[in-house]
Amino acid sequence: MSVALTSPAAPGPVQQEPLRVMLVDDSVVIRGMISRWLGSEPDIVVAAALRTGREAVNQLERINPDIAVLDIEMPELDGISALPLLLAKKRNLIVIMASTLTRRNAEISFKALSLGASDYIPKPESTREASAAEIFRHDLVRKIRHLGAKVRRASHPTAAPSLAPASGPMRETVARAPVASPPVVRRSFSTQNPRVLLIGSSTGGPQALMSVVAEIGPVIDRFPVLITQHMPPTFTTILAEHLARSSHRPAREAVDGEAVKAGHIYLAPGGRHMRVARHGTEAVIALDDGPPVNFCKPAVDPLFASAVEVWQGSILAVILTGMGSDGMRGGKDIVAAGGSVIAQDEATSVVWGMPGAAAHAGICAAVLPLNQIAPKLVRLFSGDRS
Numbered sequence: 001m002s003v004a005l006t007s008p009a010a011p012g013p014v015q016q017e018p019l020r021v022m023l024v025d026d027s028v029v030i031r032g033m034i035s036r037w038l039g040s041e042p043d044i045v046v047a048a049a050l051r052t053g054r055e056a057v058n059q060l061e062r063i064n065p066d067i068a069v070l071d072i073e074m075p076e077l078d079g080i081s082a083l084p085l086l087l088a089k090k091r092n093l094i095v096i097m098a099s100t101l102t103r104r105n106a107e108i109s110f111k112a113l114s115l116g117a118s119d120y121i122p123k124p125e126s127t128r129e130a131s132a133a134e135i136f137r138h139d140l141v142r143k144i145r146h147l148g149a150k151v152r153r154a155s156h157p158t159a160a161p162s163l164a165p166a167s168g169p170m171r172e173t174v175a176r177a178p179v180a181s182p183p184v185v186r187r188s189f190s191t192q193n194p195r196v197l198l199i200g201s202s203t204g205g206p207q208a209l210m211s212v213v214a215e216i217g218p219v220i221d222r223f224p225v226l227i228t229q230h231m232p233p234t235f236t237t238i239l240a241e242h243l244a245r246s247s248h249r250p251a252r253e254a255v256d257g258e259a260v261k262a263g264h265i266y267l268a269p270g271g272r273h274m275r276v277a278r279h280g281t282e283a284v285i286a287l288d289d290g291p292p293v294n295f296c297k298p299a300v301d302p303l304f305a306s307a308v309e310v311w312q313g314s315i316l317a318v319i320l321t322g323m324g325s326d327g328m329r330g331g332k333d334i335v336a337a338g339g340s341v342i343a344q345d346e347a348t349s350v351v352w353g354m355p356g357a358a359a360h361a362g363i364c365a366a367v368l369p370l371n372q373i374a375p376k377l378v379r380l381f382s383g384d385r386s
Helices: 028-039 053-063 079-089 103-115 130-155 205-213 217-222 235-247 300-311 328-337 354-360 370-381
Strands: 019-024 044-050 067-071 094-100 119-123 196-201 225-229 251-253 265-267 273-279 282-288 315-319 340-344 366-368
Touching (some): 019 028, 019 053, 019 130, 028 044, 028 130, 044 053, 044 130, 053 067, 053 079, 067 079, 067 130, 079 094, 079 103, 094 103, 094 130, 103 119, 103 235, 196 205, 205 235, 205 370, 217 370, 225 235, 225 273, 315 328, 315 354, 315 370, 328 354, 340 354
Parallel strands (some): 019 044, 019 067, 067 094, 094 119, 196 225, 251 265, 315 340, 340 366
Antiparallel strands (some): 273 282
16 A cells, blocks of 8 residues: 655744753763753754753752753752652653662652653763763663754644754754644555554653553463563563563563463563564564664564564564654564554654554554553454454
């Protein structure tokens, strides 16, 4: 099925106030480094760089930031204690939690998401490692831009920015005047009965995943569920534990070579791609330590594309909230093989990047609010395609 999508030529860039970022970290080195990075971006300004959560709470009204990058461990008032106080003062404040990759900080980051933080970012253990610092910089700038764009759209619904990549590895374009969005064309659901559920997600994904798995017990009991969430090591370990508690079903990081069985949730471990392969009559996990795909590791596309080799068209895939377009290419493979794709809708997505890319590619059989996805999955896996 081909879909012709056209839109008028984009007008020239419009002037917008830069996104105001408040940095809160007790390390003078981290504050200085991030301030230099963000200060070099044309659409971002560091409105303040503060040492403690107490300073952030006391000065919030004066600084009036769009986004706060909030360290977890600080004197006087730590990040998890400051978070609800900041959100009480400014309900639409975007908060990105920053922490080193420890189990304790991963647990705190998950708690912060449940308290209203928009996202998290792992800080490199040593900023002297050029590659680690560069990845941190790229991820932070990207998160600030995409999450800030949502705030801008909420405040100025007619000024939706374009976030297409520009030249250079660390640069994205500044906001442009709105253009007409192409229509979202929905396909019919596959006539084949699905035999596996695949889910891909990124920014906002942990909360969305827990919401979905809590309501699809009948699906999990009869079919395997494989999930790729953009997340670093340690964080995926904690996420698997949360998914097990939410679903009341076995959920853990996938192990290379293990058989894929109904009744289990398999999560791609941080830092490795999760694929599936056929071994005799069984589907097995195949973990991959190759380079990032779509700037992510794990990435959704490797899982989706490899699943076609195992289950052909008997696949139902879901793409939840997240930045970028990961999952769209693999979703095309699934649809070409005869499977179906569902995307989360824009209104309930923290960032409508991944699901939006799939929707506008014309590969989705449904684009649904988060609270309608689980009931739809239960119906589809029971044979009801209405």
